[in-house]
Amino acid sequence: MKVLLIGSGGREHALAAALNRDTSLEELHVAPGNPGIAEIASCHAIDIDENKEIVELAIKLAIDLVVVGPEKPLVNGVADALTKVGIACFGPSKAAAQIEGSKDFAKQVMRDAGVPTAKSFTCNSRNEIEKALDTFGAPYVVKHDGLAAGKGVVVTDDRDLAIEHALQADQVVIEEFLDGPEVSLFGISDGTTVIPMQPAQDFKRAFDGDLGPNTGGMGAYSPLPWAPDEIMAETLDQVLNPTIKEMAARGTPFVGLLYAGLALTSRGTKVIEFNARFGDPETEVLLPRLKTPLAQLLFAAATKNLATFGELEWSDDSAVTVVLASEGYPTNPKVGEAITGIQTNSNSFVFHAGTQLRDGVLHSAGGRVFAITGLGSDLTQARDAAYRTISRISLPGSHYRSDIALNASVAEKGN
Numbered sequence: 181m182k183v184l185l186i187g188s189g190g191r192e193h194a195l196a197a198a199l200n201r202d203t204s205l206e207e208l209h210v211a212p213g214n215p216g217i218a219e220i221a222s223c224h225a226i227d228i229d230e231n232k233e234i235v236e237l238a239i240k241l242a243i244d245l246v247v248v249g250p251e252k253p254l255v256n257g258v259a260d261a262l263t264k265v266g267i268a269c270f271g272p273s274k275a276a277a278q279i280e281g282s283k284d285f286a287k288q289v290m291r292d293a294g295v296p297t298a299k300s301f302t303c304n305s306r307n308e309i310e311k312a313l314d315t316f317g318a319p320y321v322v323k324h325d326g327l328a329a330g331k332g333v334v335v336t337d338d339r340d341l342a343i344e345h346a347l348q349a350d351q352v353v354i355e356e357f358l359d360g361p362e363v364s365l366f367g368i369s370d371g372t373t374v375i376p377m378q379p380a381q382d383f384k385r386a387f388d389g390d391l392g393p394n395t396g397g398m399g400a401y402s403p404l405p406w407a408p409d410e411i412m413a414e415t416l417d418q419v420l421n422p423t424i425k426e427m428a429a430r431g432t433p434f435v436g437l438l439y440a441g442l443a444l445t446s447r448g449t450k451v452i453e454f455n456a457r458f459g460d461p462e463t464e465v466l467l468p469r470l471k472t473p474l475a476q477l478l479f480a481a482a483t484k485n486l487a488t489f490g491e492l493e494w495s496d497d498s499a500v501t502v503v504l505a506s507e508g509y510p511t512n513p514k515v516g517e518a519i520t521g522i523q524t525n526s527n528s529f530v531f532h533a534g535t536q537l538r539d540g541v542l543h544s545a546g547g548r549v550f551a552i553t554g555l556g557s558d559l560t561q562a563r564d565a566a567y568r569t570i571s572r573i574s575l576p577g578s579h580y581r582s583d584i585a586l587n588a589s590v591a592e593k594g595n
């Protein structure tokens with residue numbers, strides 16, 4: 181099989197590594213890729229915001245399967261453009277990607293499908309905004325309706341700040357605050373059948389102790405020793421299956437990865453958000469443990485053949501991913517610093533997220549620079565492996581959280 185993967189982050193590096201382990205893979209191409217990905221695949225410098233460039237490259241390389249990492253090409257309709265020329269695509273159509281592209285659309289789907297989620301109002305005026313905020317009370321949860329590159333959601337006790345954030349978008353969704361731990365659970369869908377992946381937890385705040393601003397994600401771990409055993413079966417039954425059924429019934433079947441961001445609240449599991457693509461850094465923590473051949477899995481989904489695929493196979497290892505971020509991330513990341521000290525070994529992976537080669541020397545080129553995943557027989561060992569590798573990397577001004585999976589590893593040891 182010849183596969184073209186779209187994207188350039190840590191998520192795509194982890195996808196590329198996992199695709200490469202599948203013996204059915206003949207060629208792996210990535211557009212645009214990054215220096216880490218270039219070590220394991222052929223990279224192509226195209227503009228992935230232009231559907232035409234992706235389609236032309238896929239035709240030129242005689243690609244069997246295109247796998248789309250980021251949400252933007254999906255919302256731009258790249259899956260539709262590829263389907264039109266007869267190339268299988270793992271990733272939803274433009275219409276189905278609205279489940280991530282519009283918070284209001286996602287709420288409508290959940291309502292029609294009977295999927296548990298926070299109560300909400302969609303608001304278009306100051307009057308509606310204030311009324312919604314006062315209905316739910318603090319803490320206020322305000323979400324811009326459209327794609328906002330991680331900056332669309334504000335959770336705050338400050339009513340004025342909530343109003344100010346709401347007025348920055350034409351349409352906002354204001355919803356009740358959900359308490360309880362958050363879990364990311366992904367379903368691989370062919371439009372009809374969904375196969376759940378194991379759950380992961382990510383750490384969204386910049387600093388230890390869940391302090392500081394929200395980020396794209398500072399780390400993750402999987403599996404979750406504290407989570408109820410039935411979480412996968414329950415999420416499949418109450419969230420993934422009804423949502424996929426509803427999307428099909430609307431005439432916009434969802435083919436690709438349905439990312440359910442869940443809150444395990446005192447009143448049951450509720451959906452915080454849907455995404456239409458692999459999560460980042462959850463992908464970096466999940467895929468090193470996946471034993472099922474990934475190219476075959478994604479091809480089966482893209483060609484509507486999941487019904488007979490069976491369950492996924494996972495290694496018994498635990499995995500912990502820690503993100504190394506540039507100085508000033510997320511507010512004002514400083515890039516262009518030289519990097520040294522990358523060492524890999526059999527129980528850790530260094531996934532490149534924001535790097536660039538300058539005259540053959542590796543430099544930082546983004547807010548999140550690496551996602552380092554450690555594996556071990558439990559979370560304590562996986563943490564040790566990840567932190568040993570990250571502590572050897574030298575990048576001036578960089579920072580990382582020291583408490584990724586710490587509480588869960590202590591609790592696991594106590595049991």
Ligand code: AMP
Nearest residue numbers: 298321333335355356357358441452453
């Ligand atoms: P989202 O982009 O919808 O995932 O929101 C980003 C983050 O905001 C989530 O991961 C949560 O930590 C937080 N959040 C979103 N919605 C809620 C909610 N209804 N209650 C509490 N926290 C929320």
Ligand code: GLY
Nearest residue numbers: 382397459460461
């Ligand atoms: N880990 C959060 C996301 O991928 O959106």
